[in-house]
Amino acid sequence: MNITESATLAKKASISLANSNSDSKNNALIEISKALLERQEEILKANNEDIERAINENLSDPLLKRLKFDKNKIDDVISGIKSLINLPEPVGKTLAATELDKGLELYKISCPIGVTGVIFESRPDALVQISTLCLKSGNAVLLKGGREAFNTNRVLFNIIKTASEAAGIPTGWIHLLETRDDVNEMLKLDKYIDLLIPRGSNEFVQYIMKNSNIPVMGHADGICHCYVDSEADLDMAVKVVLDSKTQYVSVCNATETLLVNKDIAKEFLPLLKIELDKKNVELVGCPEAQKIIFVNSASEEDWKTEYLDYKLSIKIVKTIQEAIEHINTYSSGHTEAIITKNKESAELFMNLIDSANVFWNCSTRFSDGFRYGFGAEVGISTSKLHARGPVGLDGLLIYKYKLYGNGNIVQDYANKTKTFTHKKI
Template identity: 60%
Template structure:
């Protein structure tokens, strides 16, 4: 089947998806979770084939970690599916309502985007998360995962398609792309695809943007920072820094650069190093950092690097403003955190750091759709369109205007015979 035909089927199915009732969607999500658990052995066997092939091809260690889809990962995505089934259905939700005149009411209501094309890394769990979010939000979806996960992605897509269609969803709402040529073909299908979500490097996102007329929701690099302020609780700061870097370093919300105020650097850096050393984390530091702890020298390129591994660059700064400037210059607009007991300093940081997610006294690892209560995420948006940060259900919706009248004509208002009231109604659409 050609990609054009696959996309056209998804487009046709998306028209029907928009009208699927809440319980049908929720039951499909629950049934998918049951099917994944029931087929756990087949899924992990397919994943082992992918892992063995990737190891033979010398895939980088961080990418191998992402590729692994074992029993724990399956259990995790199934929890996510059931959590998503328990969330309120966003489709049809009234966002605003206005009485234009007596008997003439205007409603702004949430509706699906249509067909979403998602190009994602070699993470099979991402396929489940993305497809389930599109299901709940009433969208069709075209999925292209990393080639390293080809067998795992294929069995997952087959299970999700089969079970969801048996549960009452329209056939063809989910399509799987498997080659680079498929992606190139999808970029030209602006009549069938409504949004593209590329997850990957800045260069990759830019390539997609430059080669399609379809709107793109960009998920760029995750160059995340933790800034330890001069009035930080040092024990807390060390816990947050170690968790941000080492809890799971192969993901986009892991810290890549640690910024430390010079007033507490002498006390804090040895404490942080002790925790980071327990994970074997390789440290690179500025000149001031290397005067305090033993580490390799950091250079300009390090401030711009997403390591995705147990590797971290450290810089000592003189002022809060220097930390903010560093983040806004070198960061990717993903997630950045301040650790401080000084509320005015924290407020300044939260206001001036230009990122999708900005935290106070919390690990950068909280930047996640599931942790935000979004059910899961289709990706992280670091650009400024209709969705920013972890993109869950709401990011996969747009809106439409519904006008309910009682025979009014525009001419009556143009002539002055009738006047608009424009009174907020504060009620849900009755349809």
């Protein structure tokens, strides 16, 4: 089947899937988790093949770690599905209701977006999370995973498709794309696909946006900042900056730039450096920072760089306003934290920073669908339309307006023989 045929089928399936009831979707999710358990040997075998090939191709350790899909990971995705089953039905909710006139009632009803195309990285658990989120929210989906996880993805896809369709979910609601050519073909199918969710580098997301008319929910770079204010608790600041930078360096919510208020810089930076040195974090800094601690010089490019590594750029600022301005200039709009004892300064920072997640006295690493309590996430959006920050089920929903009348015509209101009541129901 080529991609256009897959997308046509998905569009067709999406219409009935949008109207599947809660029980049948939850039942299909139960069947999927059963099948994952029953067919786990098959999954582990496929994943071993992927791992072996990856080792032969000299993939880096962090990538190998992401690729690994063992018994624990299977248990994790199954427990993820269970929590998804327990979430309330997201489709068919009345979001607003208005009487336009007597006997003319308007309802705003939540519904799935329709057909989504999701392109994700090498973690095979992403395939399970994304497809089950789509199922729960009533969306058909075309999936494209990382090349490295080819065999694992194929088995997982097969399990999910077989189990869900046997449980009565419309045939053709889920498809697996396997090549980059498939992806390029998908980008043209704005007639059938309503939303693209590319997960990956900023360049990759930009490539998708430039080459498709389909709306994109962007999961892009994270150039995140910590700002240590003049009124910070310095011990807390060390702890939070250390976690923000080093708890897991290769993820989008890790901090890349530290801003430090000049009033506490002399005391704070040496304290922080002791801890960062223990973790072998490479430091670069502005000239003012270089006067306090021994670090290399930061270039303009450093403020714009997502290191995803044990590296941190440091800048001394004179005021909180300067920190806010630096962040609004260089941040990717993902996550920024302020460390201060002053609540007013915290509120100023959180209000004036134009980012999806703004934090007071805690690590930037908290911006994540699981930690936010969304269950799984489809991605983190740094765009400002539709969904922002960690995106769970809500990001896969839109609404339609249903208007119930009894022969009502607009002409009656145009010539003022009738008037609108516009009462909330």
